[in-house]
Amino acid sequence: MNEELLNTLSRIVANATPLVIASLGETITERAGVINLSLNGSIVMAAMVGFAAALVSDNLIVGMIAAMVAGAVIALIIALASIELRQDQVAVGFVLTLLAADLAQFLGQDYTRIPGPQVPNWPVPVLDQIPIIGPIFFDHNILVYFSYALAIGIWFWLFRTRPGMAHRAVGERPEAAFARGTNVHRLRYLYTTIGGALVGLAGAAYSLHFKPGWSTPPSMQGDGWIALVIVIFGGWHPFRVVLGAYLFAALRAVSSDIQKNGLIVLGQTIEFNFVLLNALPWLLLIVTLVLVSTGTIERLLQIMPRPLQKRMRSVLRSDSPKALGTRFEVD
Secondary structure (H helix, E strand, O other): OOHHHHHHHHHHHHHHHHHHHHHHHHHHHHHOOOOOOOHHHHHHHHHHHHHHHHHHHOOHHHHHHHHHHHHHHHHHHHHHHHHOOOOOHHHHHHHHHHHHHHHHHHHOHHHOOOOOOOOOOOOOOOHHHOOOHHHHHOOOOHHHHHHHHHHHHHHHHHHHOHHHHHHHHHHHOHHHHHHOOOOHHHHHHHHHHHHHHHHHHHHHHHHHHHOOOOOOOOOOOOHHHHHHHHHHHOOOOHHHHHHHHHHHHHHHHHHHHHHHHOEEEOOEEEOOOHHHHHHHHHHHHHHHHHHHHOOHHHHHHHHOOHHHHHHHHHHHOOOOOOOOOOOOOOO
C-alpha cells in the first residue's frame, strides 16, 4: 500500500481517539438513562485542567487523573441535579457546557501557549511490523491502545455480563429493573460518573498529545457536540460509535487535504471555499440526525428483500434507550 495513504490512515486513527473515548463515555452514561449534554464544556475544562496539572507536576499520569476528576465532577452534578433536585437533565447539561467552557478559558489564562509534557509515541513490539495493519493501528501512544480496549470492554460489559444487563435495564425499563431489586439511582450515579471521567480523559488526550498545549479559544471547541452526535449515529453500540468517530476523523482529513491541495478531477484542480469545507462534516452529521430521527432509514429498509432487511436492521438500528433523559421516581 502507498506509504502516504498508510500515514493518512494512521493519522485518522490517532486523531479520532479523543472522540472515540468521549463518545464511549457518553454511551455508558446514556445507556443508564442519563443525558450528559455538558460534553463540549467538559472536554474543554478537562483539557485545561489536565494540561495545567501535568505541567505543574511534570507528570502525565497526574494530568490525566486531574482531567478525569474534572469530567467526573461535572457529570456528577448533572446526575445530582436530575436525581436529587429533579431538574431537567438537558437544561442542566446545556448550562454546564457553557459555564465549563468559559470557566476553563478564564482559569487557563496563565497556561496559554506554554510548551508542556506530551504523551510519547509507543509502537507495540512485533504488532507494529505487521504489513498495513501495524503502521495504521499499532504505531501510536497508550491512549490510542486504551481506546481499542475500552470499546471491546464496554461491548463485553453491556452485552455479555449480568451487571451489564442491569446497566442497560436502568436505561430501558428502570421500573422493571427496580422491581427486580436493582438500585436504579445508584447505578445512574455510577455510570454517569464513569462516563464523565472518560470524557475528561478525552480532554486530556487533546491537550497532552493530539492538540498539545492550551490555547484560547480552545482548539478542541465543538468536539463535544460531535461526540454527542456520534453516539446517536452509532446507535448507542460501542463498535458503531467507534466507527462513527473514525468516519468523522476521515472526513476532517479529506477536508484538510482538499484545502491544501485542492480537488483533482480529470487532471484539473478544483478550488473549494475554505468555510464550506470546514462545514462539510457538520452538514453530514445533520443529515445523519435527520435520517435517524425521521424514520427514513427504517422506510428504506422496508424496500429491501426480507432476508437483507433483517441483516441491515441489526447493523443500522439506532433506537435510543427508552428511558433516556427521564427521571425515575421511587413510590
